[in-house]
Amino acid sequence: MITKKMAKALNVQLNHEFYSAYLYLSMSAYCSKKDFNGAASWFLLQYQEELAHATRIYNYIIEQGAIVSLEQVNKPEKKFGSLLETYQKSLSHEQTMTCMLNDLSNKALNEKDHATYNLLQWFVNEQVEEEAILHEIISKIKLVKNDGYGLLMIDNELAKRTSAKSGALA
Numbered sequence: 651m652i653t654k655k656m657a658k659a660l661n662v663q664l665n666h667e668f669y670s671a672y673l674y675l676s677m678s679a680y681c682s683k684k685d686f687n688g689a690a691s692w693f694l695l696q697y698q699e700e701l702a703h704a705t706r707i708y709n710y711i712i713e714q715g716a717i718v719s720l721e722q723v724n725k726p727e728k729k730f731g732s733l734l735e736t737y738q739k740s741l742s743h744e745q746t747m748t749c750m751l752n753d754l755s756n757k758a759l760n761e762k763d764h765a766t767y768n769l770l771q772w773f774v775n776e777q778v779e780e781e782a783i784l785h786e787i788i789s790k791i792k793l794v795k796n797d798g799y800g801l802l803m804i805d806n807e808l809a810k811r812t813s814a815k816s817g818a819l820a
């Protein structure tokens with residue numbers, strides 16, 4: 651079992667994961683509009699990955715016999731600037747999520763709730779991977795600056811990602 655306080659905090663995180671999914675869906679639509687089809691497909695997979703995160707928390711709350719409380723999801727932006735700015739916004743969002751997950755882990759430890767702590771460690775590890783991938787993509791975009799051919803090559807690389815589970819560019 652988990653305390654009501656922890657269930658409430660997990661429901662808040664559940665909402666953040668849905669917002670992450672929503673944000674990436676919006677980034678995908680934006681990249682499609684700009685004809686960065688590789689990036690659009692990359693963000694669509696990122697959207698699916700965030701939905702999987704939400705489902706993981708949802709399942710855990712149910713498994714622990716607590717109440718799932720679905721709240722309204724905030725509206726994401728529609729425009730994100732250049733490809734570089736879009737990925738920078740994505741990284742800054744993930745860094746915010748990392749902070750939230752660290753706070754949540756602290757809360758679980760304070761409550762001596764090791765089951766929830768274990769669940770959260772999976773998320774904390776996932777954040778390390780996500781941030782590393784975004785750093786790598788941002789570095790590559792910075793390398794080519796505004797060179798059209800370079801950006802096209804990066805977009806082609808981003809198109810190679812095939813799974814909702816992130817890993818390198820592909």
Ligand SMILES: [Fe+2]
Pocket residue numbers: 667670699700703747
């Ligand atoms: Fe997530």
Ligand SMILES: [Fe+2]
Pocket residue numbers: 670700744747780
């Ligand atoms: Fe994420």
